[in-house]
Amino acid sequence: MRATLWAAVTAACLFTASALAASRETRIPDGAMATAATLRERALQSDLAWRITESLTTEVGPRLAGSEADARAVAWAEAKFRELGFDRVWKEPVTFPKxxxxxxxxxxxxxxxxxxxxxxxxxxxxxxxxxxxxxxxxxxxxxxxxxxxxxxxxxxxxxxxxxxxxxxxxxxxxxxxxxxxxxxxxxxxxxxxxxxxxxxxxxxxxxxxxxxxxxxxxxxxxxxxxxxxxxxxxxxxxxxxxxxxxxxxxxxGQATSYNVIGEIRGRSRPDEVVLIGGHLDSWDQGTGAIDDAAGVAITMAAGKLIGEMSRRERPARSIRVVAFANEEQGLWGGKAYAAAHEQALTRHQIAAESDFGAGRVYAFSTSAPEHAKAAEKRIAEALAPLGIAHAPGTGGPGPDISPFAEKGLAWARLAQDGTDYFDYHHTADDTLDKIDPRALAQNLAAYAVFAYLAASAEGDFGSAPKLASDEAGAK
Known part of the structure; x- marks a missing residue:
């Protein structure tokens, strides 16, 4: 009798655990997948990322952190977000040695x-x-x-x-x-x-x-x-x-620049965000085209395309695009963002940064825990027509995302082909002519699809504050 009762209790517990796990599983609705397919094709036909890259590299040029050109880049980014119709635009100060x-x-x-x-x-x-x-x-x-x-x-x-x-x-x-x-x-x-x-x-x-x-x-x-x-x-x-x-x-001495932020507000959960971005500063010899005007442009353009959707089509969560300050000299913008938003960590669904040039995206992965693996696979399905392979368990967060990821932010990696990236990286040869507009459009499609589906997901991707023991074990 006792054995029968114990078996019944065990079965009930397993059923309850299974039900709880299933109820927590992160899902992406079929309707969102259909909308993402349309968004993907629109992005592939768009030259918006190219036009934004051309604007930054031509109108500002090189923008060493703390320089007069850096200040012009901040003004450019704020104006560009507004021109593109972002719902909210603001700046957050970042101070560093010059x-x-x-x-x-x-x-x-x-x-x-x-x-x-x-x-x-x-x-x-x-x-x-x-x-x-x-x-x-x-x-x-x-x-x-x-x-x-x-x-x-x-x-x-x-x-x-x-x-x-x-x-x-x-x-x-x-x-x-x-x-x-x-x-x-x-x-x-x-x-x-x-x-x-x-x-x-x-x-x-x-x-x-x-x-x-x-x-x-x-x-x-x-x-x-x-x-x-x-x-x-x-x-x-x-x-x-x-x-x-x-x-x-x-x-x-010291200088102050800014993280410049634009946001497309979500339909029903606007205080929760999917964060994408690149860094606004560059070294001073080229015009910072592949490092990282392209990343800023790809993510700005992705936000713009999602923002053009009807209210009914918009994702539940907001799309937040960050043009980070002074990545080149020590991730100053990324560290400042992580410090300023640490209390809102769980409201950040997931983040991805474009900072490896403008080569075609060839692989996708995330830090998603087990309950979000099905959602990760669905995003991978939507990216597959772009020639992007699902590569679970590989890679890590982008540079400016990494300080927040260390605190527990979930991240995604859209891996770009960097075969020739270090031919131009940090040189006078980092100029607009090194960018292939078709590859840039493929990047735009990848980021737009990823951001839209992540913001449409029912459930989370695992952003949660790390315990002190977790942080100690990671060092």
Missing amino acids: WERRSERAEVLGSAAQPLAIAALGGSPGGTVEAEIVRFADLASLEAAPDGSLAGRIAFVDYRMARAKDGAGYGQGSRLRSRGPSAAIRKGAAGFLMRSAGTDSHRFPHTGITRFDEGLTPIPSAALAAPDADQLARLLARGPVRVRMALDCGWT
Whole structure:
């Protein structure tokens, strides 16, 4: 009798648990899928993302965080959101240290005298160094050098970054850029040069932010264009090489810019949002077309197309588009947004950022928990006609999304083909002509479909504050 009763109780508990799980399962209605298919085709025929990219890169151009052009970019973004008919438009301040580039020059001295194409690394101090070059194959080799062995010399790290569709080679390249100067200082170096973190063979050096460890006196630090790194290596194979490097750059106090935000209000749950965006700032040498005018344009245009829907067709939740401030120098806009909206984390359904150029989107994944996997699959179904594969369990949040994701925000990844992204990244060659309008339209279709369906879902995608133990375990 007891066994029978226990079996009955167990069965009842399992049924209840199953019923609760089913009731929590996130679903996307068939009607939303049909509307998304129409939206997808409209987006593929639209040149709106191209026109927005052209506007930002032409009317503002390069927009280094904290510069006069950055302020113009903020004004441009606010005006563009209004022009596109967003229901709400506002700004949120972001304050950060201001770095300026004024001039840079390097040259080989002696019998083989010749100029070298360099770019000061963001965060580098100014100064002139004239010294002998010591070459290292990679960061590990520099770190293994005896302390004091580079006294009065310039460290040159000649690490060649590998090309990859997903940009996997950038990890080591960016690590060298951020850690190399401090490693050189510890070995006694007076200056630091590195082969650019890039995959091209053009004479365009790649800039990017570096940092100096606390307690160290910063040294002039710069990146060489790939052909110049090759030239320097050939010269060193012939014997000692002396170089003069002169940088006029540095930190000049504090600056305030803004996250610029536009919102298309949802039909029935407008206080809940699906967040998409890109970053508004760029480095100062090109016009920041692929990094990241394209991302701003793709997500602005996606919001605009959803906003054009009739009231009946609009998704239940709001679509929030964020043009983030100062991503390039340390995710300042992303960190500020996460801090400002932490108490509203659960009202953020899911977020995605476009910040990997303008190549075609080829894969889709999310951080969705088990109860939202069916909804993720339905979004993947709607993206499949665009040539986008479902790749569950891969990737991670975009850069400006990551500070909020660390607090528990659900994220989606629309992976772009970055095979040639690092040919242009952070160089003077990052200009509008590098963007394929058809690929840009495919990106627009992907973001519009994703945002619309996520905002139409019945149920959530798992945004929830992380417990202290979760955060400790992630570190």
